Ligand code: HEM
């Protein structure tokens with residue numbers, strides 16, 4: 001099981017577990033506030049935007065070109081932005097902390 | 103022969119060669135921004151490309167001559183835009199609730215059962231308009247019977263039979279809305295009007311004018327777009343029975359199919375912005391006070407982003423389309439729209455074997471030198 005911690009805009013910290021699918025789906029299943037996943041994960045809606053804790057950036061890795069393009073003009077973009085629907089839930093990201101973009 | 107459901111891309115050459123296209127609109131010309139990246143960039147840059155211009159002006163064709171009311175939050179820029187949007191954001195997520203979905207399934211199931219009994223169905227008037235109007239009662243949280251009034255207005259709330267903007271027609275809608283707002287003031291309930299009337303921005307109640315601005319937008323933004331998406335989907339599935347089969351066997355692909363159909367149809371062609379300073383797009387000068395058009399349709403066929411952009415790839419996994427807009431003003435009704443398409447597809451899978459197109463008349467819009475097929479003026483089919 002991979003553990004992932006979400007920090008919502010009201011500063012609640014919620015740790016959830018999963019082993020398949022993508023991080024957006026995991027967040028939606030667990031009703032994480034602020035992650036809607038409107039487009040179902042096709043990289044179109046940015047309602048799954050998270051800021052990765054800088055210490056975890058290496059683990060998570062940089063976005064693909066397409067994802068980076070969509071983030072480039074996002075209002076809430078930071079150096080640690082990812083669209084969580086493009087992050088697979090695997091052992092590689094066990095323990096990471098993701099701040100829901102506000 | 104070209105399939106009846108196919109929609110080609112008239113912008114490719116201009117997009118590749120210039121990045122922009124020119125069109126006139128009632129002597130208020132528009133420079134259409136065509137590339138995916140440029141469209142996103144301009145949509146993002148609300149300081150230079152504003153929405154809060156004269157009411158009606160960012161709509162193409164312009165509605166300045168037929169309306170004074172400002173649509174909210176659509177014709178408002180940040181930071182006020184965010185204040186208004188926060189008021190309605192939760193309300194527009196209600197389509198995700200189980201009750202809402204169940205009600206939609208019931209509505210669409212009954213409508214499909216009905217058209218299955220007919221020899222010929224004109225999809226726009228006898229299917230899509232009805233489906234859209236009934237579904238909208240859920241978003242407004244008003245009685246189902248209101249949909250009968252909305253259906254009686256016909257397909258265009260702002261346009262008469264030709265393509266000309268029609269002020270009288272718009273007045274029918276405005277008078278209706280004034281009336282409904284008065285009713286909700288007298289008798290507050292759980293409908294959208296009442297919720298808005300009780301809302302506050304910056305520590306004060308919304309004015310009637312503001313309530314009206316939100317309501318008008320909810321009516322007009324969700325009408326032609328949904329009718330277009332539903333009608334084009336029916337045409338597509340009639341010519342691609344295998345696609346319907348595929349979704350029947352692999353329902354987990356339905357979500358991808360919805361996004362792809364919306365990309366391919368792009369029911370809203372473009373939305374305007376007014377430049378607040380002299381600037382440029384793709385080395386093309388844009389003068390302060392003139393209009394650009396964020397051409398979602400063209401962006402959604404940009405080959406640098408979408409492989410086989412002119413084909414419907416039903417299970418396209420990465421699909422960063424901008425059919426619902428991009429950034430600040432992205433579509434508030436998208437949750438409702440997606441839910442409608444999801445329920446529609448599930449219902450077709452369950453109840454319909456095939457759809458036969460009997461005859462169809464295309465609807466072509468002219469944007470300067472470009473002619474774009476939007477969908478249909480009428481399309482008769484037989485549901486089997
Ligand atoms: C397939 C159907 C639809 C499509 C393709 C569509 C497309 C769009 C697009 C492209 C925008 C961005 C406009 C801009 O940037 O200026 C937008 C905004 C908007 N749409 Fe939709 N729309 C659809 C359905 C709906 C529905 C059903 C409703 C409500 C009943 C709705 C309400 C709105 C509102 C309120 C906005 C403005 C949001 C804001 O300014 O913050 N739309 N839509």
Ligand code: FES
Pocket residue numbers: 024036037038039040041042043044045046047048049083084085086
């Ligand atoms: S869910 Fe839409 S971009 Fe991630």
